[in-house]
Amino acid sequence: MLQGSNLACVRGDRELFKGINFSLEAGGLLQVKGPNGSGKTSMLRMLCGLSNPASGEISWCGQAIRSLGSDYYNSITYIGHLSGTKDDLTVIENLRISSALSGFEISIPQAREALQYMGLGGREILPAKVLSQGQRRRVALARLLVCKTALWILDEPLAALDAMAVKLIQGLLEQHLQENGMIVMTTHQEIDIAAPSITQLQLA
Amino acid sequence: MFLWIIQRDLLLAARRQSDVLTTLFFFVIVVSLFPLSVGPEMNMLRTMAPGVVWVAALLASMLSLGRMFSNDYLDGTLEQMLLSPQSLSLLVLGKALAHWLVTGVPLVLMAPILGIQYDLPIDALFVLTISLLLGTPVLSLIGAIGAALTLGLRGGGVLVSLLVLPLYIPVLIFGAGAVDANMSGLGFEAHFSLLGAFLLASLVLSPWAAAAALRVSME
Numbered sequence: 001m002l003q004g005s006n007l008a009c010v011r012g013d014r015e016l017f018k019g020i021n022f023s024l025e026a027g028g029l030l031q032v033k034g035p036n037g038s039g040k041t042s043m044l045r046m047l048c049g050l051s052n053p054a055s056g057e058i059s060w061c062g063q064a065i066r067s068l069g070s071d072y073y074n075s076i077t078y079i080g081h082l083s084g085t086k087d088d089l090t091v092i093e094n095l096r097i098s099s100a101l102s103g104f105e106i107s108i109p110q111a112r113e114a115l116q117y118m119g120l121g122g123r124e125i126l127p128a129k130v131l132s133q134g135q136r137r138r139v140a141l142a143r144l145l146v147c148k149t150a151l152w153i154l155d156e157p158l159a160a161l162d163a164m165a166v167k168l169i170q171g172l173l174e175q176h177l178q179e180n181g182m183i184v185m186t187t188h189q190e191i192d193i194a195a196p197s198i199t200q201l202q203l204a
Numbered sequence: 205m206f207l208w209i210i211q212r213d214l215l216l217a218a219r220r221q222s223d224v225l226t227t228l229f230f231f232v233i234v235v236s237l238f239p240l241s242v243g244p245e246m247n248m249l250r251t252m253a254p255g256v257v258w259v260a261a262l263l264a265s266m267l268s269l270g271r272m273f274s275n276d277y278l279d280g281t282l283e284q285m286l287l288s289p290q291s292l293s294l295l296v297l298g299k300a301l302a303h304w305l306v307t308g309v310p311l312v313l314m315a316p317i318l319g320i321q322y323d324l325p326i327d328a329l330f331v332l333t334i335s336l337l338l339g340t341p342v343l344s345l346i347g348a349i350g351a352a353l354t355l356g357l358r359g360g361g362v363l364v365s366l367l368v369l370p371l372y373i374p375v376l377i378f379g380a381g382a383v384d385a386n387m388s389g390l391g392f393e394a395h396f397s398l399l400g401a402f403l404l405a406s407l408v409l410s411p412w413a414a415a416a417a418l419r420v421s422m423e
Contacts, residue, residue, distance in 0.1 A: 048287055051423040074289040082280025088219040089212075098281070100208040103289040127219075 001025055001182060002047070002151060007056035009042045016042055017203050020056070026150075026180040029173070029195050031187065034203030040186040041081060043203065044155050047184055048078045060151075074103060078153045083140035087129035091120060094128055095142050104147045114145040119165065133160040144172060152176060154185040205290045206298045213302030216275075223271060228310045231264040235318045246323045253322035254332060254383035258376050261311050261336060265343040266368065268307050270361050272299060272351040273418070282355075286422055292415040300348040300411065301341075308340035324383075331386040338399040339379040345406040346371045352417035375402055 001024060008018035016039030024030045032040050045051050047058060049065050049072060058065050065072045085094045095111045106114075115124055118138045128136060137160050144152060152173075158166050170193050173183055177195045217224050238256050239249055276282040285295050315336050316329045324332065350368035354360035382395035 050283065050286060070289045070291070073287050076287065078283070078287050080280055080283055082278075082283070084280035084284050086212075086216065086279060086281060088216050093212075093215070097208060097212050098284060100205060101281075101284050101288045101290075103205075105208075 001061055002030075002184070003059045004047070005057055005059075007043075007046065007058070008054045009039050009046065010054040011039075011042065015054075018055070020201065020203070022199060022201055024182050024184065024199065025197070026182060027177050027195070028182055028197045028199060029177060029193065030182075030184045030199045030201060031191065032184065032201045032203065033186070038203040040203060041155055043201075044078070044080070044153050044184065044186065047153055048076065049073075075149050076151045076153055077102060077144060077147045077149045079140050079143065079155065079157060081155045081159070083136045085128045085131075085136050085139050088127060090125045090127055091115060091131070091139055092124040094139055095146070098140075099143055099146045102143065102147050102149075106146050110146060114142045115139075117145060117168075118142045119168070134162060134165065137161055138165060141169060141172075144176075150180075151182045151184070154183065156186055156188070158187050158189050158191075205288075206294050209295055209298035210302045210305070213299060214305065217302070217306045223268065224306050224310070227264050227268045227307045228314065230267055231260050231311050232314060232318065234260040234263070236321060239321045249322045250324060250328075250387065253319060253324050253328075254335075254380040256322075257315055257318065257332060258336075258339075258380040261315070261340060262343060262372055262376055264311060265307055265340060265347065266365060266372075268303070269347040269351045269364055269368070272303050272348060273355050274351075274360075277355055277422075282418070282422065286418065292418065293411040296348055296352070296414045296418065297407075297411040300344045300414070303348070304341045304344040308336075308344055311340060312336045325387070328383055328387050331392050332383045334396065335379045335382040335392075335399060338396065338403055339375045342375050342399070342402045342406045343372060345410040346375075348414040349410050349417060352414040352421060355418065355421040375399065378402070 003023045005021050007020040009016040022030060032043055034040050046053050060068060060072055084098060092111050092115065095115060096106055099106050112124060115121060118141060120135065120138055128139065141157060157169055161169065170191065174193050174195065176183060235257055242248065273282060286292060288295065312333060316333050319329045319332055347368055350364040353367060354363045357363060378395045378398045382392040385395055386392040
């Protein structure tokens with residue numbers, strides 16, 4: 001489904017990585033590993049189509065993602081290391097607007113349910129600026145519950161989360177894989193996910 | 205989706221009123237200072253009124269351009285917008301429209317009141333308001349290109365003025381010219397037609413150009 005061949009990334013005059021190959025099938029998880037500054041985030045942004053690889057090709061269902069455009073965006077959910085929550089909007093507004101932007105318009109009860117699941121019940125109408133880092137992360141991750149896409153691209157989804165939330169997210173990821181979804185993620189934590197195929201991609 | 209963006213930006217503006225008021229006060233203050241400093245010579249005031257009001261509107265609109273994309277850029281929402289299955293041009297159009305509603309419309313509404321200080325006759329006030337109504341959306345649309353190009357650059361504010369001002373000049377000439385033409389007895393229709401043409405051209409071209417610029421800036 002998702003394939004990368006001979007990928008390279010250059011930032012300024014520094015080559016972050018080159019010759020990276022991988023392929024991800026339905027129900028598979030790809031964990032991108034590497035020390036700080038090794039290009040994990042650059043790799044994920046490339047996979048999203050936000051930036052172009054210096055060389056190589058990324059393809060989705062056999063077609064280059066560059067030529068797919070919005071068809072590709074319909075099938076991915078990207079949660080970057082910036083959580084994308086607006087300080088001046090309330091928690092529920094943040095979730096509803098960010099999912100509408102990803103093409104999934106949800107009703108208020110649906111949004112409430114997702115937030116309840118993420119442990120943010122009762123905080124729906126607080127402005128996001130009063131939330132802690134971990135809670136912001138939860139708001140961003142709540143999008144995974146409402147946006148039903150095949151491929152999730154997650155940049156450090158477990159950062160700033162407490163032990164309970166880590167468990168919750170791991171459960172969510174497991175469920176997504178069981179439903180034949182695909183996940184590409186970076187994390188420094190050990191992940192404890194029962195999945196048929198976990199591929200690890202080590203960057204320098 | 206288009207409506208979601210407008211609604212979101214208006215909501216954000218409502219929660220952060222100081223940003224909107226800054227632009228409006230700037231406009232009011234600049235326009236009001238001229239009659240005070242030049243003195244009460246009616247003829248001179250009438251001649252300079254359209255130019256002063258238009259220059260002030262132009263600068264006020266430019267003042268808030270930096271914020272059009274930078275806040276979304278800093279908190280990661282812009283990345284999400286780029287990955288939206290909807291067309292990015294449409295999104296940019298929504299943002300430019302929201303920018304106009306928040307900064308342009310208040311200026312249009314204030315202009316006839318401020319025009320009284322310059323002893324403009326009623327029909328000239330009317331022409332001034334309509335010219336601003338046609339011209340200020342063009343300022344927001346062209347500004348979106350500049351804002352998208354300078355996104356994330358240090359000193360982007362200066363650069364945005366350099367990029368955008370030359371493109372603003374035709375709007376300024378024909379906007380202020382419409383009022384002059386009306387007061388000197390020539391018709392203002394030709395000026396309005398040209399302003400309308402600018403508006404249509406920028407409605408079509410600038411969302412597309414700004415979307416392309418955003419993709420480059422975000423890479």
